[in-house]
Amino acid sequence: DSGVTQTPKHLITATGQRVTLRCSPRSGDLSVYWYQQSLDQGLQFLIHYYNGEERAKGNILERFSAQQFPDLHSELNLSSLELGDSALYFCASSPRTSGYNEQFFGPGTRLTVL
Amino acid sequence: AQSVTQLDSQVPVFEEAPVELRCNYSSSVSVYLFWYVQYPNQGLQLLLKYLSGSTLVKGINGFEAEFNKSQTSFHLRKPSVHISDTAEYFCAVSRAEAGGYQKVTFGIGTKLQVIP
Numbered sequence: 001d002s003g004v005t006q007t008p009k010h011l012i013t014a015t016g017q018r019v020t021l022r023c024s025p026r027s028g029d030l031s032v033y034w035y036q037q038s039l040d041q042g043l044q045f046l047i048h049y050y051n052g053e054e055r056a057k058g059n060i061l062e063r064f065s066a067q068q069f070p071d072l073h074s075e076l077n078l079s080s081l082e083l084g085d086s087a088l089y090f091c092a093s094s095p096r097t098s099g100y101n102e103q104f105f106g107p108g109t110r111l112t113v114l
Numbered sequence: 115a116q117s118v119t120q121l122d123s124q125v126p127v128f129e130e131a132p133v134e135l136r137c138n139y140s141s142s143v144s145v146y147l148f149w150y151v152q153y154p155n156q157g158l159q160l161l162l163k164y165l166s167g168s169t170l171v172k173g174i175n176g177f178e179a180e181f182n183k184s185q186t187s188f189h190l191r192k193p194s195v196h197i198s199d200t201a202e203y204f205c206a207v208s209r210a211e212a213g214g215y216q217k218v219t220f221g222i223g224t225k226l227q228v229i230p
Contacts, residue, residue, distance in 0.1 A: 002157060035220075042222035043158075043204060056215060090157055102148065103218070105157030 003027065004093050004106035012112045018079040021109045025072055025093030031055075032074040033094075033103060034066055038087040049074055050096070081113045118207050120221035127195055128229050135190040135224045137205030146216075147188040148206040149179055152223070158204060164188065175199070200228045 003026035013019055025032050034046040036059075045058035049068035060066075063081075068074040078085060088110050092103035121136040139145060146165050150158040162173025169181040179190045188205060205221040 002159065004157070033218075043220045045218070045220070056217065092158075102160040102163060103158075105150075105159065107155075107157050 002104040002106065004091060004104050006089075006091055006106035006109050008109060009107065010110045010112070012114065013081060014114055015081055015083060017081050017113075018077065019081065019111065021076040021078070021089050021091075021111075023074045023076070023091030023093075023106060025074070025091075026104055029093035029095050029104070030072065031094045031096060032068055032072070033092045034060075034074070034076050035090045035092065036087045037090060037108070043090075046076070078111070083113050086111055086113045118205050118219050118221035120203075120205055120224045122224050123222070124225045124227065126227045126229055129197055130194045132193050133191065133195050133199075133226065135203050135205075135226065137188045137190065137221060139186050139188065139205075139207045141186070141207065141209050143209055146208040147179075147181060148208070148218075149173065149177070149188070149190050150204045150206060150220075151175075152202045152204065154201070161190070161203070195226070195228050197228050197230060199226060201226060 005024045007022045030051045032049045036044045046060040047066050048056040052068050063079050066076045088108045090108045092105045094101040094103045117140045119138045127133045148163045149161040151161050152158045161177050162171045164171045164181045172178045177192050202223045202225050204223050208216050208218045211217050
């Protein structure tokens with residue numbers, strides 16, 4: 001158990017819908033990272049928040065957005081969902097910005113878009 | 115920009131045989147290097163990391179990796195694999211960008227299949 005929690009574990013929805021994925025980092029970790037893992041593209045970095053502020057963006061679509069709240073939990077919002085958005089979404093946390101710090105990964109949310 | 119190349123997408127190996135999973139990176143500046151493992155239906159967890167010092171790094175579960183600066187490689191090895199090592203392995207590189215931000219890039223992963 002990494003100490004990072006993600007809800008829900010599984011999510012099945014239809015194209016065009018909007019969903020919210022939630023992540024609670026390890027106690028004391030200020031950084032939260034979001035990743036998308038799919039069979040064809042591997043592990044793709046989406047976005048990084050540090051202590052409530054966006055620090056870096058990766059391959060995140062405009063239909064996707066995220067935020068980190070004062071209690072440090074984070075939410076990833078996916079809208080106008082397409083079939084290709086079906087993937088595993090992981091969040092990870094680390095004490096500060098990652099670098100020499102390892103990232104601790106949650107168990108993931110499996111999103112299926114039908 | 116930095117990049118990470120994992121040269122093998124799948125590696126089958128018999129139980130108790132040695133294994134090497136290859137990782138090469140490109141970066142013009144100093145980097146930190148990591149190997150993560152992902153067991154089926156789980157998130158990634160850290161196996162080992164290289165920050166500085168000795169180029170041979172030992173990790174959990176009997177894995178080790180060697181940092182080779184001249185070849186820009188960080189290959190992962192285990193002298194004798196077990197069935198329980200069947201998993202996907204990710205190499206990752208971290209380097210400082212403008213403004214001091216440390217960017218982490220993951221490789222595409224190598225699936226290790228241990229055959230009984």
